[in-house]
């Protein structure tokens with residue numbers, strides 16, 4: 001971990017695809033490390049970096065720190081581009097800021113959902129990615145307390161995406177590769193189509 005991160009609002013550099021760090025396995029944090037001031041500072045900087053991007057999740061390896069730590073937040077203001085029907089279909093609801101350390105998926109729904117998703121480490125692109133519709137995760141919070149929760153819909157998608165980063169996996173490893181699109185073209189051509197329609201058209 002970087003021991004020289006200053007206090008205060010700071011935006012970290014987000015690594016882009018092709019950087020070896022994004023393909024490495026992140027290591028677990030010990031309870032003592034979770035409670036260290038350095039980790040508190042990393043969380044604060046990751047929160048500012050995620051909000052500044054803006055994004056709904058950020059994993060420590062994306063900012064060059066190879067540890068199992070993820071921050072998540074889905075703010076209502078990010079939902080303005082979506083219609084109520086699109087929000088309902090995605091089961092997308094606001095998620096307050098929180099931290100997941102050493103997370104594990106302990107159960108997952110067999111049914112999957114397919115939507116376009118993007119990544120702060122693959123700027124400008126999106127693709128249709130199948131994800132489990134719901135998952136149960138166990139992790140430590142920033143106070144080193146154990147937490148178990150069930151996430152559904154978009155929240156479950158965010159968690160699966162961010163936890164993949166901790167194993168060196170990017171959405172491009174899981175996407176329907178023919179649906180890869182620039183964000184501009186997704187908004188221009190595909191935003192009103194269902195995932196299966198997009199897949200058929202681009203097949």
Ligand code: ZN
Nearest residue numbers: 118119120121
């Ligand atoms: Zn990502």
